[in-house]
Amino acid sequence: MNYRRFAYIAVFGGLWGVWEIFAGFVIHALNIPLKGVVMSSVAAMIMLVGRRFVPERGATFSMGAVAAVLKLLSFSGFMLSPFIAILIESTIAEVVLTISKNTFPGYFVASGLVVMWSPLHRLLIQGLIFSNRIYIFYVELLRRASKLLGVPESKSIMVFVAYLAILFLFGGTVGIVTWFIGKNLRKELER
Amino acid sequence: MKNRKVIALLFILIPIFSYTLRGWVFYAIFGAYLILGYFLDRRSSKMLKKKMFWFFVLFIVISYPLIMPGKDIRIFGIPVLSKKYLIEGLNIGIIGATMFVWLFILTRSISPQDVASFFKKLGMRNIGIVVSIAMNLLPFMVESIETTYMAMRLKGGFKWSPQRIYLFVLTVFRNTALLAENLTIALALEGIER
Numbered sequence: 001m002n003y004r005r006f007a008y009i010a011v012f013g014g015l016w017g018v019w020e021i022f023a024g025f026v027i028h029a030l031n032i033p034l035k036g037v038v039m040s041s042v043a044a045m046i047m048l049v050g051r052r053f054v055p056e057r058g059a060t061f062s063m064g065a066v067a068a069v070l071k072l073l074s075f076s077g078f079m080l081s082p083f084i085a086i087l088i089e090s091t092i093a094e095v096v097l098t099i100s101k102n103t104f105p106g107y108f109v110a111s112g113l114v115v116m117w118s119p120l121h122r123l124l125i126q127g128l129i130f131s132n133r134i135y136i137f138y139v140e141l142l143r144r145a146s147k148l149l150g151v152p153e154s155k156s157i158m159v160f161v162a163y164l165a166i167l168f169l170f171g172g173t174v175g176i177v178t179w180f181i182g183k184n185l186r187k188e189l190e191r
Numbered sequence: 192m193k194n195r196k197v198i199a200l201l202f203i204l205i206p207i208f209s210y211t212l213r214g215w216v217f218y219a220i221f222g223a224y225l226i227l228g229y230f231l232d233r234r235s236s237k238m239l240k241k242k243m244f245w246f247f248v249l250f251i252v253i254s255y256p257l258i259m260p261g262k263d264i265r266i267f268g269i270p271v272l273s274k275k276y277l278i279e280g281l282n283i284g285i286i287g288a289t290m291f292v293w294l295f296i297l298t299r300s301i302s303p304q305d306v307a308s309f310f311k312k313l314g315m316r317n318i319g320i321v322v323s324i325a326m327n328l329l330p331f332m333v334e335s336i337e338t339t340y341m342a343m344r345l346k347g348g349f350k351w352s353p354q355r356i357y358l359f360v361l362t363v364f365r366n367t368a369l370l371a372e373n374l375t376i377a378l379a380l381e382g383i384e385r
Contacts, residue, residue: 006321007374011332014325015367018332049364053371058314062321065310069322070329072306080294129290130251130283131209140259181361185368 005054012050013066016043020067020082021074036118037167040089043067044114044171045178047093048107052182055102057094064090081125088121089114107175115171116164195300201227202297209286221285228292234299235292244291248284255280328370335366 019042027035047060068086071079093110100106126134146156201224208220229236238244256262256277262270264277310318339362343355 003378004371004375006317007378008371010321010324011328011367011371011374013321014328015332015363017325018329018336022333045360049367053368062315062318065313065315065318066321066325069303069306069310069318070325073303073322073326080298128206129294130287131206133279133283133286136279137255137258144258177357181364184361185364188365189368189372 005056005059008050008054009059009062009066012046012053013063014070016046016050016063016067016086017070017074019043019046020071020086024071024082025074036085036122037115037170040085040115040118041171041174043086043089044093044111044174045181047090047114048097048111048175048178049182049185051093051097051102052179052186057098059094060097061090061094064094081121084125085118085121089117092117104176104179107179108172109175111175111178112168112170112172115174116168119164119167195305198293198297198300202293205286205290205293209290217282218285221289224289225285225292228289228296232296232299235295238295239292244288248288251287252277252280252284255283324374328374331370332367335370336363339363339366 020039023042024039027038032038047063050063051060064086067090068083071082071086092113096110096113097106100109123135123138142156142160143153146153146159149159151159205224208217212220225239229239253272256264256272256274256279259273259276259279261273261275263274264270264272307319307322339359343359343362
């Protein structure tokens with residue numbers, strides 16, 4: 001590990017930790033809608049800008065590990081769900097960016113998948129806590145939502161898929177913005 | 192908590208039981224879990240004594256049959272709840288209560304050192320040093336974000352226009368990168384063990 005990599009992982013992991021501890025606390029306390037999407041969008045921005053400065057394998061996961069440990073040490077105590085969420089998000093971004101070799105499409109896909117993960121994470125955690133019986137409840141909610149939207153019941157799963165697709169595109173847009181932020185910053189700092 | 196491995200094993204078994212068990216075996220096992228949790232950990236016994244905790248469980252039990260179709264329980268002649276799903280809601284409530292109690296016991300038995308050793312096993316040997324550096328930098332970062340925000344407010348108010356948000360984000364990242372650059376120099380001068 002060189003000094004630069006070491007420093008960037010500490011600082012960007014720390015920034016992600018600050019976001020998770022302070023903003024996470026406020027956002028969850030206010031119970032704003034789509035809080036998972038807000039949290040994961042900013043997390044994606046931080047880890048992808050960080051990756052722009054340290055484009056090496058394992059850097060993004062390391063930033064996630066730092067943020068997860070900071071969240072663990074925060075005043076809210078050991079909260080398993082955000083801890084797992086941070087680690088999964090950083091793993092998704094790490095895998096995509098390593099495969100794509102830190103290219104522009106890789107940023108789009110990584111950010112899109114990270115943001116798309118937030119509702120799936122909730123389903124996964126609730127499935128672990130309340131067992132698979134909770135999914136029957138969600139299927140019923142989905143059926144009602146599709147009825148409201150005028151979608152046939154047989155295609156109600158499409159409502160959820162469309163929601164995930166919207167999140168993916170939104171996350172992808174965040175990824176594009178992040179790509180340019182990182183590019184401008186690197187140029188500015190190299191000057 | 193001394194016997195972490197036993198606690199972790201018992202915790203892992205809960206989702207497996209919740210997916211596989213049905214009928215009286217289910218109630219017996221989960222009842223035993225709640226009783227064990229009550230006597231095993233003083234704090235979780237406190238949690239089990241709280242009214243709010245049971246209100247939360249009751250909320251889960253009731254909300255499930257309220258949403259689900261096939262309402263056959265009538266109150267003042269109005270169909271309100273589904274009997275079949277009321278039992279399912281009760282089962283979900285019991286599983287949820289057990290998971291919360293055991294999650295509480297498990298998380299209380301895990302220390303930050305355990306987490307650090309977990310990351311060490313993943314090949315991240317320096318996680319302890321990186322986290323301690325990041326922790327020391329937290330006040331600087333918070334202050335830097337606050338200063339950026341205040342500076343933007345003083346320069347004509349912080350209106351939530353996309354351009355101003357972009358400028359704010361850019362400045363925060365710029366300050367973070369500069370901090371990382373300074374830290375790189377400091378680490379090189381100090382010669383911290385790599």
